[in-house]
Amino acid sequence: MLTLPPFEYHSPTTVEEAVALLRQHRGQVKVIAGGTDLVPNMKHRLFTPAHVVGLKAIAGLDRVAEEGPDIRLGAMCTIAQLARDPLVQKTLPSLAAAASQIAGPQLREMGTLGGNICLDTRCVYYNQTYFWRKALGFCLKKDGTVCHVVQGGQRCVAAASNDTVPVLMTLNARVRAVGTNGLREIPIAELYVPDGIVNTVLAPEELVVEVRVPRPEGRLIAGYQKLRVRASIDYPALTIAVAAKIDPADRAEWIRVVVSALGARPHLVGGLERFRGRRFDQGLAAEVSQVAYRQCHPLTNINVDPAWRREMVPVFVRRAFARAQLSGSGYFEKEGAQRTSDSPPPPNTPTQQTR
């Protein structure tokens, strides 16, 4: 059995108390939400904090609500909760789709939105036991100086592997975090930096408490595709979110595509402004997908053939748009359509049959 290292456990009941603990034990403390990321990493001795601060006793962080122009998602909402929530399914269907495909059923019951947003970056040379990493000679991200993905690399390229993030980026979400200076709001596109060691701008004692997503108005097409070897459990080999705002004449007002499971920062595909005003159809989606293809370069940080993953980028960008198109007026369900809270949204994983 892999053991956990020893630590003191704290269970604050307010956000302020939690932040104070993070400040007090700065440098020796980690936050635990669902534990699905932290606990395996601690078993791997990637983190050995002397103090662990649990968030479960803080009330009020697990709600989904509409407020004004926003959908408010509490950071302690579980992934399963997001996948099943009727408001999320109705207004943010690409987020429900992404959530329903994270990991496996048990992990979705445990993992949280905040945890997914703050997910540690991943790499085949990093997410291993202490024995393994020592046999390797360690790596740039942890305990060593050499990157085994990029020869001579000085910047860590461990992969951002959080599936909610590409979707939230296409939908212009804002992350709200509380630190020693109080609350601040960070547009999600500004939250991430291309540094695999710490890939967010959050301060060490800052706690994500909420995500706010503008409620989509008008004709907004939002789609999501995930590529992974198995249809469950696996982290993404590619995780792709698309969104486009279509005017009444079927022309694109804006198009956003985010591809992740590449390097440390989810990649917002640039240069899509050139398509503004063009008629939005499958042909346009194909051109957009080629732009994405030119910008995306999967690495050997994930153990799925990077050359093949690169070839899959345009395919799955196109499919994300195509499947969003198929439902009629974008990915939205018709007003009042029923969906049982237990059945996941139509599977988009390529390992499923298309009928």
Added chain:
Amino acid sequence: MSFGKKLNVVGRRLRKVDGLQKATGAAVYADDIKLPRMLHCKILRSPHAHARIKRIDFSRCLEHPGVVAVLEGKEIPTRYGVIPWTPDEQALAADKARFVGDEVAAVAAEDELAAEEALELIDVEYEVLPPLIDPAEALREQRIKIHEGSKQGNISKHVELSFGDVAAGFDRSAAIADETFYYEGSTHTPIEPHCAIGNYDADGNLTVWSSTQIPHYVHRELSRVLELPEARVRVIQPFLGGAFGGKSDPFSLEFVVAKLSMKTGRPVKCLFTREEVFWAHRGRHPMKMRFKVGLSETGRIESVDSKILIDGGAYSSFGLVTAYYAGQLLTGPYQFGAYHFDSTRVFTNKPPCGPKRGHGSVQPRFAFEVALDMAAEKLGLDPIEVRRRNFIGENVKTINGQLITSNGFLRCLDLVEKASGWKERKGKLGFGRGLGVAGSMYISGTAYPVYPNEMPQAGIQVKLDRSGKVTIFSGASDIGQGSNSVPAYLIAEEIGCDPRDCLVVVSDTDLTPVDLGAYSSRVTFMLGIACVEAGRKLWAQISAAVAEKWGVEAARIEGSLGTIFVPETALSMSFKEAVRLAEAKFGTLGATGSYRTEKLGGDYRGGTIGASPAYSFTAHAVEVQVDPETGIWTVERVWAAHDCGKALNPTLVEGQIEGSVYMGYAEAAMEEMTYLPSGLHRGPSLLDYRIPTSLDTPELTAMIVESGDPKGPYGAKEAGEGPLHPVIPAISNAIHDAVGIWLTELPFHPGKLLRLLREKGKPRAPVPPVEERISAAGESRA
């Protein structure tokens, strides 16, 4: 055996004797066992793939307050190996570490964390040596020897055998397929990691509980290595959480917990982490194979010639046998005109390979069944037809001297042909969708024990008394296949009791007769014959006593599910009453049964290896769909027909077929043991090393064929390994049918297929619209 008699137990879908124990969490597995004052052991492993061990310094480690004892290789230096001719392992390496993960030292401490911390405090001085990772390189290399005493470089075993004139056969051939194949290594990943507990008591008796599938061989090796008399060593196999051949070697942890218990006077437990199960390995050998298959104009197999390089990893394990099996197990279900194979197993500095379900034969079977399709295609012959034409028959000897008794292969082909709609649909599914077929044959146990002796290979003891309780003592290892239940079914069938009144006491070397272990699919066949023998002896006594009471001939008496009676009369009594009469007449009751194979196999060196008292036969048909945009292939369905002779319990047989197909599919789709150039395994976890989830596993239809073997118990043959083989070549053949690409290397990564598709160019035929394809398939299935 007993084919006319109406069966009351055999052939019925009864519950297992231990099903509800497992279902309620009551079944005790090795890690569930806790003994008073038990210590926890952790093993220190080499971070180097190849290194001399110069010195081990425990001084810092011994200062850790939780540490109670330490152990190094010099303290138990006796070499062992599951095959007595190749004892090249030590419980803890004393001279050299030969792979990353090789066991070097051990610690017993008050708890697991303390033991883990203590490992970091052991200082080992290594002299690092160049690692040999690639088998071709290891073969060429003459200066660096992984096993320094070797007189043949890094060759573990070389076998070359020839039957008939292959060259002449190729000259006569109208179509020849000559191709190179690569079968990647894979491992068993039983959900239960290895676990052992050693307890050396005040009387000087050693007990080892271990998740092993070979308690008898472990018993022998423990005794030898620890220098304790066998009569003072007891090996108990508790409930075991899956094995598939991965627990059929003696392992370090068994010796280490025993020795540490001897040193400390306390019980010692070692539970492997999942990563350590990858170091233990003993899985599927990677094989690079060149196969040449020649067919006559009419599709008869004239010649088969193969050259195989087998990557053995760092130690021998069953490797001597593997090198033979790579060629010896291919000579059915088809008749070969001539056959030659040349197989070489090579040591490399990686975790040792060993027997994984279908040991040594899954890889060549893959290559052969695809090469057969390749050659048949050149003649325009249908793949099922070419297999029918080469059917070897029943009660025949194969070209390499193996005796086939019953053979239901044709029926297997018929079933998969019909179930898959082969005749109506093959070639008509359009680009991207295809059907494939393959066949295979497998042994029901080997004709020889691993160490030569004249004693039984399986045995059973039965006790019964006036309470009506029947206690059966079986040494066989239940690894999930149901060998705890089979004795109850067979004894109940023979003596007329209710199987629910049977208690089966199992796999305890102090209590149960010797059984060689759960490997090479021997248990149902061999243990079954022993059970029938014991049951008949008891029935002779019971029926004699009852006959006397009723004044009828014993031959007229029958027993069924707890009632003893004479049919069509009013004569009837309970089983319990019948036993009381027998106990009164004969005294305390009990009977034994045993089994040993007769002399089998070809009359040449190695001729017994691959010989078996009976062979099972399998045919699979597979329907695949290929997405040409991504290279992703999905299996629509697998139809698996397996001739097991007689299904003693059809549910258990289906379970074996389904599990086997799943495991074969997994190897084709996603399993691969891959290593960094340094010899470090790239991903020793169940996250990085992927096995299919319920969402990934194709729908499958298991079909049982019962050819009724004359030798097997009630005609039964094996079902645990045979059904794995054909699915892999059938998938490759189906993908070829779908998109015209032969996939000759495992696993069949979508990236590989996509690259080959793009190189090949345009599709053969336009893709029909989705709706058309679905209705075409649906109609033919009606």
Added chain:
Amino acid sequence: MLGRPQKILISLDLNGQRYELAVEPRSTLLEAIRYAAGLTGSKQGCDKGDCGACTVLSNGAPILSCISLAVEHQGDRITTIEGLAHGGKVHPVQDAFDLCGALQCGFCQSGMMISAAALLERNPKPTREQIKEALSGNLCRCTGYTKILEAVEVASGQRQLAELDPRPTTGSPA
């Protein structure tokens, strides 16, 4: 031991029974269940949440106990395999698994049955796809899942056992 925080007393509700356990804060829920409370039905398969053998229910939701902290589940209603049976009668899922031959080695099955029981509680008549989805976090190496899926269909009353017995053994397609 070196630098180890003191054990703390936690109170766990396991199968409706209160257990007072002295554990280190680092103790996982699985360790507490197996080694402190002695309920060995839940299994260690992979140490870090990749296989599902450790699945238990926390307030009815299936979770991986090997990556959960024991200290965080005080106040939760934990159900382990030992708690599926009620009043001396096994749960329909347990009975169906046995009858349908879904139990080979049995090691993954505590977790599998817990996931199945949780599914049927939420969705009493799941489709085959929904069953696969709900069990997709539980790895099984023995069965190929076929009989597990059938067992859940039987337990939910959507498939009759008689269909499976006698099942055709001479090969008509399912």
